[in-house]
Amino acid sequence: MNKLTTEERARILHLLCEGQSIRAITRLTEVSKNTVTKLLIDAGKACMAYHDANVRNVKSNGIQVDEIWSFTYAKQENVATAKAAPDGAGDTWTWTAIEADTKLIVSYFVGGRDGECAIWFMDDLRSRLANRVQLTADGHKAYLEAVEGAFGGDIDYPMLIKIYGASPESAKGRYSPAECTGAHKERIEGSPDLANVSTSYAERQNLAMRMHMRRFIRLTRAFSKKVENHAYAVALHMTYYNFVRIHLKLRMTPAMAAGVSDRLWEIGDIVAIVEAAEAKPAKRGSYKKLAEEISN
Template sequence: MNVLLRDKQIEIISALCEGIGQRAVARLTDTDRKTVARLALRVGRGAAELHDRMFTGIRTNRLELDELWAFIQRKRRWHQKPGADGAVTGDQYTYVALSASSRAIVSYLTGKRSSDNTDQFIQDIRARVIGTPEISTDGYHPYKNAIRDAFGNRTAHGTITKTYSVTHLAVTEASRRYSPAEVIAVARDVVSGVPAQISTSYVERSHLTLRQSCKRFARLGNGFSKRLEPHCAAVSLYVAYYNLTRVHESLKCTPAMALGVTDRVWTIGDLIDAALATQPIAPVPTAPERRRRFSVIEGGKA
């Protein structure tokens, strides 16, 4: 079985983490596109497992929660009924929980924007975080019940709701346009407890970094994901790269270092080695035409 050299793997993953599409990476690195896709998928799976192992027992004072929109294969058509593959195609949201002090992504989840996924996302945060940090979210209603069930009524939870000026009558939601309209009002409401600050500015800014660092999230392009599994792997790869490898400009260290998860800046090679170490080695069957044909030869008598 052919295996890419480590230097070539580092070159490919580095390019993907800088927002270059798979086809462009294949051309730049002189590598087959399917090879690039297989490596990205495997490293992405390992990055998800790595995040589950490292980001536990987290202590943080405040969390900001928000969702980032993308689509798989095709956008949702309001005038069409979802097909049989509606659960894995169309609109897909990436839930992100960001630590306000360290800017680290503590938890994330990709799927439909639904009550079940919201509850699963909040339960994952509860399993990773020690104590009851302040939580700021948008006005999405399922957050309220999910946070109350996971953290109790005493947690400090506040919501922030932005109102946009709609200038085009054909657009029902101004915040979903490629160029959102001007924000004309911001409402902050206390759901429970006494939150000292209600804001989602940090996590919204991190969404911009994700769109710039992952071609699948780029606006008005053809680099969108065609299947859900590679899309989730790309998100996991970005989160590991952002937390462990990318030095934050204002913190002067990686978010994982600021959070106390690690004590050094990881290289892309370190990330690849750690991610691939979590993945089992799957046997590759030999093609039938390449298998050796054995025949029994009658031996002579001694």
């Protein structure tokens, strides 16, 4: 069986990270769809493991968290009538925690939008921080119990509660997100600085995700068909965003700004961790277990 060269792998991963769909990549590179998908899966697994091991003891003054919607296989209202819908079909939410100063994605989680997923997300975030932080969330009620369980009283926790109204474009029959008509700040725990209560960086990161991952773009045919592959695509994007892509304002990568990396990565460095993972196979069943956790 022919094996992709390092240069071919780098080109495919770069195209994935810059928002190309899998079918578009097959046309551009003349590589089969299955080969591109397998590389995405291998890269996603390697990036998950690298992030888990290396994005630790992050020093921060402020963390912003948010959730971004997408769907797998079919939209939630169509799952019941969809043919052969797999486990995990329907609404798929990606939770992100961004460091306000360095723009580092400290933690991310793919799952539902319920309290259990919030607990998983906050527990993971807490394990990666080196100091007490101010954490700003929106008004999603699932955060209340999750933040209390993960941090207890060792946090400054305000909520930014936004009020939404219908968009004028919606009345014309066009898709448009709800319009924010107001917001107020609410102290939940600790002594937060209300002047710095914002979720703007987290929301800007949501835009970056939609621009850099084709499966997140609204009204597209390139949506995820399996929730596991969706999670792997997210993992690849997060490593690319943190370590490879230079932030325009910082003039360096978020990982360099946060002290997680001492150099600028190239896309070839992601290929290197994929090849290193191939040289050291995981224990049997470990990836299957990971996929089951993501699906649940």
